[in-house]
Amino acid sequence: MNNNSYSKATYRLYDDKADFHKKATGIAVGLTVGSWTDLPEAAKAQMQQHLGQVVSVSAHESDIPGERYADITIAYPDVNFSRDIPAFLVTAFGKLSMDGRIKLIDIEPSADFLSAFPGPKFGAQGLRDLLGVHDRPLVMSIFKSVIGQDLANLREQFLQQALGGVDLIKDDEILFENPLSPLVKRVEACVGAMKEAEQATGQKLIYFTNLTGPTFSLKDNAKRAIQAGANGLLFNVLAYGFDALAELAADPDISVPIAAHPAMAGAFYPSPHYGISAPVLLGKLMRIAGADLSLFPSPYGSVVMPKAENLAVKEALLDAPLPQKAAMPVPSAGIHPGLVPLIMNDFGPEVVVNAGGGVHGHPGGPAAGGQAFRQAVDAVISGQSLEHYAQSHEPLRQAIELWGVRTS
Amino acid sequence: MNNNSYSKATYRLYDDKADFHKKATGIAVGLTVGSWTDLPEAAKAQMQQHLGQVVSVSAHESDIPGERYADITIAYPDVNFSRDIPAFLVTAFGKLSMDGRIKLIDIEPSADFLSAFPGPKFGAQGLRDLLGVHDRPLVMSIFKSVIGQDLANLREQFLQQALGGVDLIKDDEILFENPLSPLVKRVEACVGAMKEAEQATGQKLIYFTNLTGPTFSLKDNAKRAIQAGANGLLFNVLAYGFDALAELAADPDISVPIAAHPAMAGAFYPSPHYGISAPVLLGKLMRIAGADLSLFPSPYGSVVMPKAENLAVKEALLDAPLPQKAAMPVPSAGIHPGLVPLIMNDFGPEVVVNAGGGVHGHPGGPAAGGQAFRQAVDAVISGQSLEHYAQSHEPLRQAIELWGVRTS
Ligand SMILES: [Mg+2]
Ligand SMILES: [Mg+2]
Numbered sequence: 181m182n183n184n185s186y187s188k189a190t191y192r193l194y195d196d197k198a199d200f201h202k203k204a205t206g207i208a209v210g211l212t213v214g215s216w217t218d219l220p221e222a223a224k225a226q227m228q229q230h231l232g233q234v235v236s237v238s239a240h241e242s243d244i245p246g247e248r249y250a251d252i253t254i255a256y257p258d259v260n261f262s263r264d265i266p267a268f269l270v271t272a273f274g275k276l277s278m279d280g281r282i283k284l285i286d287i288e289p290s291a292d293f294l295s296a297f298p299g300p301k302f303g304a305q306g307l308r309d310l311l312g313v314h315d316r317p318l319v320m321s322i323f324k325s326v327i328g329q330d331l332a333n334l335r336e337q338f339l340q341q342a343l344g345g346v347d348l349i350k351d352d353e354i355l356f357e358n359p360l361s362p363l364v365k366r367v368e369a370c371v372g373a374m375k376e377a378e379q380a381t382g383q384k385l386i387y388f389t390n391l392t393g394p395t396f397s398l399k400d401n402a403k404r405a406i407q408a409g410a411n412g413l414l415f416n417v418l419a420y421g422f423d424a425l426a427e428l429a430a431d432p433d434i435s436v437p438i439a440a441h442p443a444m445a446g447a448f449y450p451s452p453h454y455g456i457s458a459p460v461l462l463g464k465l466m467r468i469a470g471a472d473l474s475l476f477p478s479p480y481g482s483v484v485m486p487k488a489e490n491l492a493v494k495e496a497l498l499d500a501p502l503p504q505k506a507a508m509p510v511p512s513a514g515i516h517p518g519l520v521p522l523i524m525n526d527f528g529p530e531v532v533v534n535a536g537g538g539v540h541g542h543p544g545g546p547a548a549g550g551q552a553f554r555q556a557v558d559a560v561i562s563g564q565s566l567e568h569y570a571q572s573h574e575p576l577r578q579a580i581e582l583w584g585v586r587t588s
Numbered sequence: 589m590n591n592n593s594y595s596k597a598t599y600r601l602y603d604d605k606a607d608f609h610k611k612a613t614g615i616a617v618g619l620t621v622g623s624w625t626d627l628p629e630a631a632k633a634q635m636q637q638h639l640g641q642v643v644s645v646s647a648h649e650s651d652i653p654g655e656r657y658a659d660i661t662i663a664y665p666d667v668n669f670s671r672d673i674p675a676f677l678v679t680a681f682g683k684l685s686m687d688g689r690i691k692l693i694d695i696e697p698s699a700d701f702l703s704a705f706p707g708p709k710f711g712a713q714g715l716r717d718l719l720g721v722h723d724r725p726l727v728m729s730i731f732k733s734v735i736g737q738d739l740a741n742l743r744e745q746f747l748q749q750a751l752g753g754v755d756l757i758k759d760d761e762i763l764f765e766n767p768l769s770p771l772v773k774r775v776e777a778c779v780g781a782m783k784e785a786e787q788a789t790g791q792k793l794i795y796f797t798n799l800t801g802p803t804f805s806l807k808d809n810a811k812r813a814i815q816a817g818a819n820g821l822l823f824n825v826l827a828y829g830f831d832a833l834a835e836l837a838a839d840p841d842i843s844v845p846i847a848a849h850p851a852m853a854g855a856f857y858p859s860p861h862y863g864i865s866a867p868v869l870l871g872k873l874m875r876i877a878g879a880d881l882s883l884f885p886s887p888y889g890s891v892v893m894p895k896a897e898n899l900a901v902k903e904a905l906l907d908a909p910l911p912q913k914a915a916m917p918v919p920s921a922g923i924h925p926g927l928v929p930l931i932m933n934d935f936g937p938e939v940v941v942n943a944g945g946g947v948h949g950h951p952g953g954p955a956a957g958g959q960a961f962r963q964a965v966d967a968v969i970s971g972q973s974l975e976h977y978a979q980s981h982e983p984l985r986q987a988i989e990l991w992g993v994r995t996s
Contacts, residue, residue, distance in 0.1 A: 211762065214733035230736035260735050262764040264802050266827035270851045271762050274824065277854030278885050278893075284855070325622035327668050328638035354619065354679050356670040394672050395803060395831045416682065419674035421828045423803045443678045446685030447692070451859040477686050485686075 186255035187293050188235060189272035190286035193250050194453055200239050200250035208232035208254050211276060232256050251285065263296035265422040265469060273456070281453040287460055289468070291503070298430050299504025300472040302437045304497075304530055307472055307508055310411075310437070311347050311384050316561050317524060318532045319553045320348035320510065324540035326355040334361055335369040337546075341539055342377030342385055344550015344575075348532065349374075350414050351390035353441040363389070363401060364408045371409035388412035388439045391428075395420055399427075402434050412437050415471075418444040418461075422469040429470020439510070440471035449489075458489050463496025466507060473508040473532060480522070480586070481514020487526065498530055510534045516541075516583035517576060520556035521566060533557065543578045552579035594663035595701050596643060597680035598694035601658050602861055608647050608658035616640035616662050619684060640664050659693065671704035673830040673877060681864070689861040695868055697876070699911070706838050707912025708880040710845045712905075712938055715880055715916055718819075718845070719755050719792050724969050725932060726940045727961045728756035728918065732948035734763040742769055743777040745954075749947060750785030750793055752958015752983075756940065757782075758796035758822050761849040765801055771809060772816045779817035796820035796847045799836075803828055807835075810842050820845050823879075826852040826869075830877040837878020847918070848879035857897075866897050871904025874915060881916040881940060888930070888994070889922020895934065906938055918942045924991035925984060928964035929974060941965065951986045960987035 193203065209216045212232035219227060235253035242248040254272070261267035273284045300306070308314050321341040326334065341349055349370075357363060367389050374385045389410040393401050398420070402413055417425045417440045428434050442462055449458040458476065466474040474497055479487040494509040509531055511523065516538035523533055533553055542549030555576035559569035566585050570577035601611065617624045620640035627635060643661035650656040662680070669675040681692045708714070716722050729749040734742065749757055757778075765771060775797050782793050797818040801809050806828070810821055825833045825848045836842050850870055857866040866884060874882040882905055887895040902917040917939055919931065924946035931941055941961055950957030963984040967977035974993050978985035 213735055227736045259766070260762070260764070262766070262801060264800075266803075266824060267764045267800060270824045270827050271764075273855065274761055274827075274849075274851030277852050278850065278858075279854065281858075282854070327621055328635050353682055354668070356668070356675045356679075358667070358670070392672075392675060393670060394835055395674075395829060396807065396835050399804065416674060416678045419678050419682075419829055420831065421803060423828065427802055427804050441682075442686065443682030444685050446687065446690070447681065447856055447863045450686075450689075451862045454859045455855045455863065 185258045185290060185292060186233065187258055187268060187272070187290045188253055188255045188288040189284060190251055190253040191276070192283045192285045193252055194246065194248065194281035196245055196248050200237050200252065201234070203250075204234040204237045204252045204254065207252065207276060208234050211254075211271060212256060212260055230257055230260055258290050258292055263293060265426060265465065268293065269422075277454075283451070283453060283455055283457060284460060285457045287464055294468065294503050297426060297468050297470065297504060299468060299470050299502075300437070300507050301429060301435070301470070302472045303505025304508040306505065307386075307437055310386065313347060316557050317529060318347040318508070319345070319550065319557065320350060320532045320534040321346040321539045321546070321550060322350055322534065322536040323352050323355075324536065324546075326352045326361070328360065330360050331365055331369040334366060335373045338370045338373035338387070339377055340546040341550060342374060343380060343547040344539070344552075345381055345383055345554045346385070346539070346550040347383070348386050348388065348412070350388035350412075350439060353390060353414060353416055353443050355390050356392045364404055367405050367408040367410045386412040386437065388414040390414045392416070395424060398424060399431060399434070402428060406434065406436055410436060412439060414439045414441055416441050416443045417466065417469070417471070418442070418448070422465050425466070425469040425471060437472035438470065439473040439475065440466045442474075442476050445476070458485060459492040459496045463493040464500055464502070467497055467500070467502060467504050470504070471507050473510050475510040475512045475534065478511035478513050478515060479526070480511075480519055491526065494527055494531075506530070508532055517552040517556040517579040518566060518583045518585040520553065521560050522586055522588065524557075524560050538579075538583070541582075542575065543582060544575055548575040548578065551575040593666050593698060593700060594641065595666055595676060595680075595698045596661055596663045596696040597692060598659055598661040599684070600691045600693045601660055602654065602656065602689035604653055604656050608645050608660065609642070611658075612642040612645045612660045612662065615660065615684060616642050619662075619679060620664060620668055638665055638668055666698050666700055671701060673834060673873065676701065677830075685862075691859070691861060691863055691865060692868060693865045695872055702876065702911050705834060705876050705878065705912060707876060707878050707910075708845070708915050709837060709843070709878070710880045711913025712916040714913065715794075715845055718794065721755060724965050725937060726755040726916070727753070727958065727965065728758060728940045728942040729754040729947045729954070729958060730758055730942065730944040731760050732944065732954075734760045734769070736768065738768050739773055739777040742774060743781045746778045746781035746795070747785055748954040749958060750782060751788060751955035752947070752960075753789055753791055753962045754793070754947070754958045755791075756794050756796065756820070758820075758847060759798035761798060761822060761824055761851050763798050771797070772812055775813050775816040775818045794820040794845065796822040798822045800824070803832060806832060807839060807842070810836060814842065814844055818844065820847060822847045822849055824849050824851045825874065825877070825879070826850070826856070830873050833874070833877040833879060845880035846878065847881040847883065848874045850882075850884050853884070866893060867900040867904045871901040872908055872910070875905055875908070875910060875912050878912070879915050881918050883918040883920045883942065886919035886921050886923060887934070888919075888927055899934065902935055902939070914938075916940055925960040925964040925987040926974060926991045926993040928961065929968050930994055930996065932965075932968050946987075946991070949990075950983065951990060952983055956983040956986065959983040
């Protein structure tokens with residue numbers, strides 16, 4: 181079996197009684213050539229190249245009802261499907277997704293399959309290059325409230341967030357085309373604020389405009405936003421499928437970084453028995469499809485993902501051996517300045533500290549909120565405790581007075 | 589609250605301790621205006637129209653850990669999102685999908701929202717009109733094996749299935765663009781066989797060609813297939829998102845019925861705690877988006893969906909009060925002629941009897957397999973038992989000798 185011509189998928193399959201090896205063979209045959217043992221020898225010779233292969237079956241025996249499972253890896257011949265993510269997912273987890281308690285927990289597409297995907301245009305490093313920031317985690321701020329806000333209000337929100345020195349500002353994922361803040365006017369308003377803030381702070385910013393609308397209008401909408409000055413796009417990938425992201429990322433005219441929002445991801449990853457694991461969904465697939473940044477629930481907030489799963493998402497984005505550029509991990513929700521040492525300890529230097537309430541809820545306002553995050557980052561970089569650094573940095577002091585410092 | 593301007597979503601939320609009413613208010617506020625109680629009165633007056641509303645909270649108390657839950661219905665102002673399914677789903681189950689044990693179990697989009705969706709071009713009735721069959725369930729056959737098969741083989745498979753008198757023949761959902769059977773040539777080969785069979789049987793057929801490839805090429809591929817003679821399309825909706833289906837269905841040049849395949853649906857519906865329920869996913873959303881037929885796991889085979897859930901999918905497709913035409917339910921997997929009385933009893937007359945192995949595995953070959961299904965349908969329609977009818981109908985006799993008759 182040549183690894184360059186087979187793409188692998190690993191499943192966790194729960195069953196109290198099944199013969200897991202038989203089950204694995206059933207998958208390898210059933211999702212490829214359909215039947216095998218009853219084929220004439222001549223047909224077998226011809227069909228061999230299309231036959232799925234069982235790579236491994238690792239059973240975890242248990243007598244406790246509901247706890248016996250196996251991790252099964254199947255290799256699917258690339259010759260069976262086209263070079264797009266829907267084809268791979270429908271092959272590897274189309275019908276099979278409905279076949280009992282089974283979860284897709286890893287994928288290893290072949291080098292040949294992967295070669296069809298240019299991946300992130302910028303990636304983690306390219307994003308840093310755009311910003312000229314190489315020596316610290318990036319700081320992202322999210323609009324506090326966007327629904328029902330007019331352009332003047334959005335502009336002012338943008339400006340206040342930007343003045344504190346954050347690197348990235350993103351739309352809320354639930355801001356759609358609407359009469360109060362239509363796409364191009366919204367971009368123009370926010371880019372105006374961005375320029376004003378850059379003048380004031382001397383620091384570069386990227387604004388991720390939410391890319392929405394009908395599927396077949398996404399490219400046009402992206403280009404209109406870019407034309408109007410947007411230098412980043414936010415995209416609800418799972419509502420449109422991974423291929424839409426892949427094609428946006430591959431379009432040379434969409435010349436800005438794309439941040440993948442995990443909206444709807446909770447419909448896929450949290451069950452132990454069904455769905456697609458977070459490191460596959462929000463890690464490998466987002467990176468292969470071309471997300472420059474991938475947002476996912478942090479282990480710190482109320483929208484919780486266990487820390488081990490978080491770190492596996494991060495590793496898929498940054499370290500998995502893929503030809504696509506590394507994508508920037510953005511653990512999100514529940515982030516305040518007092519968490520920065522923990523985030524940097526958990527995630528390392530290649531991370532975006534992404535805050536909503538932690539910026540807007542600051543007693544000194546959002547500009548002070550942004551400053552507090554930047555000061556927290558500076559404290560960790562310079563090897564000082566937040567408490568000590570806060571003695572000479574008022575925004576940070578106010579932040580930790582309000583939210584405290586969490587070290588584990 | 590005007591029902592024409594709010595779209596509702598119902599969630600089942602498991603939590604051993606939560607104040608469900610507080611939780612509901614948190615959803616209604618958090619997914620719309622963001623914050624409410626701390627807004628100044630003037631802002632409240634302006635934001636009222638954007639504020640989500642708690643419609644109902646129905647708690648199911650339990651002291652058993654893991655069993656306490658509430659069904660919560662929230663109404664989202666239509667003014668907050670655009671008239672596309674990604675916008676509605678991201679609003680109603682984007683971030684919320686990641687917020688603990690929560691499953692989307694029903695949706696009730698507003699009349700205004702629904703008015704943006706033309707829905708199925710044909711629907712159940714239109715499909716019958718195309719075929720000229722109004723007095724019995726339709727019979728569909730699926731190719732037995734397609735991967736690695738050349739055009740001559742596919743043509744012959746098509747012909748043999750068609751000669752037995754089935755109404756509908758569909759590609760396998762895992763047949764993608766490939767050198768052996770590229771789209772246009774495959775359509776031409778199968779349409780040739782279709783014409784030959786129609787000559788022989790005097791009966792009309794629809795061939796559902798699998799529509800695959802990159803998202804932004806779907807419309808072109810659909811039109812190429814139709815140009816080559818395809819009079820139906822099969823589509824893996826969940827790999828591309830509901831909007832892709834909606835836009836295909838709304839395109840006047842895509843003038844053939846679309847059958848929605850449920851590939852990947854098992855990643856969404858089976859968990860009691862997470863995801864999207866089958867009647868929403870494979871019922872309401874498929875119909876709103878424009879599927880003329882929706883396939884879903886039957887309650888009879890190895891790929892199982894409980895019968896109550898099956899019937900709820902069927903009801904969403906046929907009976908839910910929606911402005912879109914009713915879509916034809918296609919319970920699939922494990923179907924043989926001996927199940928036809930049960931299927932017709934469970935589903936009523938408006939159903940597609942969809943068989944793969946039950947056609948191809950017939951001792952007399954696939955043409956006899958198709959005949960056996962048609963005879964089983966005729967037996968039920970004429971009020972006779974399969975056993976009695978089989979005495980004078982050899983293909984049916986052979987089928988029930990092999991597979992038996994299942995009555996419950
Ligand atoms: Mg948000
Ligand atoms: Mg199939």
